[in-house]
Amino acid sequence: MNRTGLFVGLTLWLVIGLLFGIYPELDLKLASLFFDPETRTFPLKLNGYAGIARDAAMWIAWAFALPSIVALVVKLVRADRPLLVSGRAIIFLLVTLTLSAGILTNLAFKSYWGRPRPVVVTQFAGEQQFVPWWDPRGGCGRNCSFFSGEGATAFWTLAPAALAPPQWRPLAYAGAVIFGAVTSGLRMAFGGHFFTDVAIAGLVTFVVIWFAFALIYRWPRTRLSDAAVDAALTRFAWPSYRLRQRLFGCKTGPAPSL
DSSP: OOHHHHHHHHHHHHHHHHHHHHOTHHHHHHHHTTOBTTTTBOGGGGOHHHHHHHHHHHHHHHHHHHHHHHHHHHHHHOTTSOOSSOHHHHHHHHHHHHIIIIIIIIIIIITTOOOOOGGGBGGGTOSBOOOOTTOOOSSOOSSOSSSOHHHHHHHTTHHHHHTSOTTTHHHHHHHHHHHHHHHHHHHHHTTSOOHHHHHHHHHHHHHHHHHHHIIIIIOTTTOOOHHHHHHHHHHHHHHHHHHHHHHTTOOOOOOOOO
16 A cells, blocks of 8 residues: 555556547457357356355455444444454444445446446347446446446455555455456456446545555554544443443443543
């Protein structure tokens, strides 16, 4: 998560955006590699094992977020107890996952960017017209192709990779990139997304993670401490914790000194 990584990511974003913007037919050519003209379908989407692999990829990604989710819920219920995991890790992982795979993907783009999925365009036996990645005026009404939510979720594993011990971090980054690429390849093979859908999903996710890491861990003016996060969550959850204790007749000690 250094400046070189950000420069590489932004450069790839620019190159892919321009190349596929000028030559949008490249998206169709890549998608055609997975299309069978004889059966007029994307055969892999009918493969049961491929479907299991797709579901497993999402479970794997969410498994990295599960400890942070559990720790946050426990803290909100038992405000008198310290966090079970690093407070900064909770903020970093859950905020980046929410932004990249939730808000930016599904709320900001997929609901309003009308790009049809490969499986429904006329070039692949569908009824809608193909549009390049930059054009939001496609015929898709909801849950559209740009950009890929599953691709963003898979590439989000770069976030837990950034928290790996320094000696393991390069290997963790490589594993996250491979995991994201394979998962995105499956989405293309199913006819669910074009190359630009998954590539831009990965790059958007990386940029979100890069800036979140810098804000929370690196930049002196904004970086947090685990103690500060724990204290803020205690302040937030303490009133409801004290109310529950009183309702059930339990003794409540004084509020922690924060």
